[in-house]
Amino acid sequence: IVSDSSVLLCVCISLCLAWLHGDPRKVLHPTDSYGRFCGQKGTPNAKKPILFYFNILKCANPAVLINLQCPTTQMCVLKCPDRFATYTDMQLQHKLSKSYWEYYRQFCKPGFNDPNKGDFHIFRPNLLMCVCVCVCVCVCVCVCVCVCVCVSYRGLLISLVVSLVFILLLRFTARLLLWFTIIAVIFLLAYGMWYCSMELSQLRETPGSDVAIVDVGLHTDLQVYLQLRQTWIIFLVSLGLTEVSILVMLIFLRRRVQVAIALLREASRAMSYIMSTLFYPVVTFFLLAVCISYWAVTAVFLASSNEAVYKHTFLVNTFFSLCQTFNRTNISKTASCLGSQCTFAFYGGETPYHRYLFILQLFNLLVFLWLVNFSLALEQCTLAGAFASYYWAKRKPQDIPPCPLFSSFSRAIRYHTGSLAFGALILSVVQLVRIILEYLDQKLRGSNNMVSRFILCCLKCCFWCLERFIRYMNRNAYIMVAIYGKNFCTSAQEAFFLLMRNVVRVAVLDRVTDFLLFLGKVLIAGGVGIVAFFFFTRKIPVIQEEVPTLNNYWVPLLTVVAGSYLIAHGFFSVYAMCVDTLFLCFCDDLERNDGGSEKPFLMSPELHRILGKSSHSRISPLQILLVWDKCLPSSNSKMLQVRIKEPKTTEEMCHPSNMSVKILSHSGHSISRGNKSNTTTPQVYLLTSHPGSVLRFSKKDLQSTAHLIFQTHVHTKTA
Incomplete structure (x- = not known):
């Protein structure tokens, strides 16, 4: 098993190599095509602080991130050009006045000093871009983005509060709130379709709105696309397909949706006892920020270590x-x-370090993926341990240990880091292979070799499926690690076979619960986005004066929507982990316990009713307590009438009598003890005849009759 020291050793090795050979000044300060810094004292370019690119569009290449070298001529200049001309125009102006040449010669490649050369040296400033202009634009864009984020913070806070309130309300009104979410999403999509159709009808009379999006090209102003009919047609079709898909799922999976809602209600009950789990994603966010910072710094040092x-x-x-x-x-x-x-x-460079620099970058990427997956695995194992302590408590909430989240986190750090690191390494290797395949696909994009493209496409598909499978199995393996403390391989094996024995439940409930949680995230993000839209467009009369002046409200609006979805995703990821943990504990509880006095079920009666097996299986969907009438029959009576009551606690499931029972069907034919009736309802199993026995009935039986008639044979107890 890989230990945590291996991860730290890999991090230290990559950091030391990068920091020993790297020069971050190449990233912090601009350098020309000859490797000289711009604007640095003691260099020939001390008075030229601005970097000038001949064609900055060539810098849009992934190789730039590795070599830090853009494949175009770069020069250090005093200031950016403020006029445009071709080489032939400059020659013509040079004949009239030499001042034009004195201006443009500072932007020519070194060695070109004669403006009277032939036309094979074409100087086209209209294709040139100066990085100072780009930097100014980027600074303005960054300032605008920061302003938009500052403007959008209210919407982000609203989404934070709404997400928290939504999860808290699930504890008490899970069924009502989830059905409201489903209906609200349906009406939200319907409103979007109506709005798109209204915009489309208005654009039918607008000239020039029938232009295709492809003909328009790329524009930073989104209003250009909103003036096209094709844009609203795409929106309308997308919303319509989503609406139809949701309605079809509700029609054909309505029973499963009800079961999933009940399971989510049980999960909300568990989270109400361990509210601290809702804020654990903040810890994960901090760890991911550290991982990203480490990778970025190390990658920059490695990339700047070339000579x-x-x-x-x-x-x-x-x-x-x-x-x-x-x-x-x-x-x-x-x-x-x-x-x-x-x-x-x-x-x-020619040294072994420089020759294998690309391998070091791949190694740094692997370590980055490893650390990210380890942080996510630590979150899953910690949350699983906390929710498992709730499930396996015999008396809830009395037997739940104090500070279950902190205790689970301590166990994961102290005992399970090797298992978490090993599972994260397997997933990271597969992800690295997928990244390499994507890189090869980009290289072969212009190739005409269809065989290689087909093989590469098949490999990408296979490794995508493999990554999804490993990610899903790791999640369940971490749950088993948190419950029983076994190593990763053993836990993964037990989780896999446990899921295979309950494959029907897994296939349906897992997807349906994910779908319901996704609808919750869409509802929160969409609702906050609609409020933000009316806020920024000054359509809320009460708070019009508080709306800041914006040149374009799309950036803060998209920031609010994206931030709201990410915040909701952070809260609902905890909820999804709770559902998966309870479901896996339930499946394991069914196999380890039989519901008797010696091995009672640790699940709640409601959870057993939700996910229990049918009457044809070992466990019935309903467990019925037989409460004998207070008026006992006379000694010569052979019939006894009982009332049926649904149990509220596990202790009430025990049969209170000290009698063996022989069941009679409605037709009067006796049912053998321990066998199923082959007659009409009620269909009853008599599992045991000793005190503490439980009679199990199907739901259909309870609807068909209100009383059951039993013939009893009273046995006297002996010492």
Whole structure:
């Protein structure tokens, strides 16, 4: 089993290698194409603090993150260009005045000093972009985004409060609230469809609205797309398909939806006793922030540890063996190597460290995935241990241990870190393989080899399925680890076979509960988003004066919606973990206990009624307590009438009599002890004849008759 020291050792190795060889100044300060810093004292570019890109669009390449080198010429300049011209225009202006050339020569590649050269050197400033302009734009965008986030904080706080109140209300009104969620989502989608149809009808009379989205292209102003009919048609079709899908699921899975609602109500009861679990995602968020910071810093140090590599370039045909080495500022004037110079090629190196730098980046990525999955595994194991302590308590809430969340977290850190790290490593390796396959897919995107593309597509699909399976099995394995404290492999094996023995319940309830929780997240995010929309568009008369002035309300609106969904997802992830833990504990409880006095069920009667087996199985969906009438029959009477009462606690399930019972059906035919009736209802099992026996009836039996007639044979007790 992998221990936690292995993870820490990997982190320390990658950090030491990166910090020993890395130079973060290459990231913090701009460098030109020759590896020299811009605006740094003691360098030739001390008075040129601005980096100028010939074509910054070429920097949109994933390889830039690895080599920190954009595949276009870069220069340090004093200020950005403020005019545009082609090389031919500049030649024409140069003949009139040399001031034009003095201005543009600072933006030309080194070595190009003659404006009268031929047209094969085309200088096109309209394709050039200066990073100072981009930086100014980026700074403005960042400031605007920060302002939008500050404006949106109220909506985020509202979503936080709404999510918390929603989960608290599930404790008392689970069925009502969940059905309200389903109906509200249906009406919300219907309102969206109506709004889209109204906008579409208005645009039918607007000229130019029939233009296709593809013809419009990319625009930062979203209002451009909202003026197109095709945009609203896409919205309308998407909402319609979602509406139909939800309605179909409710029609064909309405019984399962009711069972899932009851299971969620039981989970809300467990969370009401352990309210601290709702705030554990804050700990996970902090751990994930640390992991992301570690990965980003290490990746930057690794990427900046390359050295500048220079190569000979030749303006005319010559032989390299006849040329001597020159620096960048000196150009050879020897006839045998005319025009050769030593120019910057890329960041790299010839040492073993530089040759395997890409492998180190992959290793750093693997460690990052490992740490992220370990943090999530720690959350799942901690929550599972807390909720399992609720389930296995004989008396609730008296037997629930104090501070169950802290106790579970302590056990996970002290005893289960190896199991969590091993499960996280398996998942991280599969995720790394998927990332490599995506990288290869990007490289082969322009290839015409259909066989390789087909094989790659199959591999991507297989590893996607494998990742989903491992993620699901790890989740259940961590639950078993939290309950019994066994190692990861044993826990995963037991969880797998336990789920396979209850595959019908798993297939239906797991998906239905996830669907209901998803509807809850959509309701919260959508509801807060609608309120934010009316707020930013000043359609709420009461608070119009408090609305800040915004040039574009889409950024804060999207921030509110996305933030609300993430906040709701954090709360509901705890809820989903509670449901999975209770369900797995229930399946294990059914196999380990039989409901008798020696091995009583530890589940609540309501949970047993929700998920119990039918009357054809070992466990009935309803457990009935037979309460004898206070008026006992006379000694010569052979018939006894009893009342049926649903049990409220586990103790009430015991039969109070010291008699053996022989059951008679309605037709008068006797039913053998311990066998099922082959006659009409009621269908009854007589499991035992000793004190403490339990009679189990199907739900159909209870609806068909209100009383059962029993013939009793009283036995005297002997010493």
